[in-house]
Amino acid sequence: xxxxxxxxxxxxxxxxxxxxxxxxxxxxxxxxxxxxxxxxxxxxxxxxxxxxxxxxxxxxxxxxxxxxxxxxxxxxxxxxxxxxxxxxxxxxxxxxxxxxxxxxxxxxxxxxxxxxxxxxxxxxxxxxxxxxxxxxxxxxxxxxxxxx
Numbered sequence: 001x002x003x004x005x006x007x008x009x010x011x012x013x014x015x016x017x018x019x020x021x022x023x024x025x026x027x028x029x030x031x032x033x034x035x036x037x038x039x040x041x042x043x044x045x046x047x048x049x050x051x052x053x054x055x056x057x058x059x060x061x062x063x064x065x066x067x068x069x070x071x072x073x074x075x076x077x078x079x080x081x082x083x084x085x086x087x088x089x090x091x092x093x094x095x096x097x098x099x100x101x102x103x104x105x106x107x108x109x110x111x112x113x114x115x116x117x118x119x120x121x122x123x124x125x126x127x128x129x130x131x132x133x134x135x136x137x138x139x140x141x142x143x144x145x146x147x148x
Contacts, residue, residue, distance in 0.1 A: 001122070003069035006114055007062040010076065013107070015055030021048025033099040070119065077115035084108035 021028055025044035029036045061072050087104050 001114065001118065003066065003073060003118060004062045006118060007058045007069070007072075010111065011055045011058035011062070013055075014051045014058060018048045018051030018053075018055055021045065022052060023048075031100050033101070073115055073119050077112065077119060080108050080112040080115060084112055 021044050025041040025048065026036050028044060029040060034040065058072075061069060084105060087101070087108060091101055
C-alpha cells in the first residue's frame with residue numbers, strides 16, 4: 001500500500017459519497033435514521049458538494065511528489081481521527097446510536113488505521129534503480145616509460 005493507491009481509494013469513496021449526498025439527500029437521511037427537514041437536506045447537499053470536491057482534489061494529489069503526499073497524509077489522518085472521535089461523541093452525547101451510524105465509524109476507523117500505517121509503520125521503500133559499479137579511473141604510474 002502506498003500513498004498513490006490510498007489517495008485513489010479515498011478519492012473514489014469521497015466522490016461517490018459526495019455524489020449520493022448531493023443527489024439523494026433524503027434517501028441518506030432516512031438510512032441514517034435522521035429527520036428529513038428541508039434545512040437538513042440543504043446541509044446534507046452542502047456536505048455532499050464538499051465531499052465531491054475533496055474527492056477530485058485527492059485524485060489530483062495522487063500524482064504529486066511523495067513529500068507533498070506525506071503532508072496531505074498527515075492532514076487526512078487528523079481528519080479521520082477527528083471524524084471518528086466526533087462521530088462517537090455525537091452519537092453518545094444524545095444517547096442515540098442511529099440505525100446505520102456505525103457505517104461512518106467503520107469508514108473513519110479504516111481510513112485512520114491505513115493513514116497511520118502509511119505515515120508511521122510502513123517500511124522504507126528501497127531505491128529501485130540499479131546502479132552500475134563505478135569504473136576505476138586509471139592514473140598513470142610513476143614508471144610509465146619516462147626516463148630522467
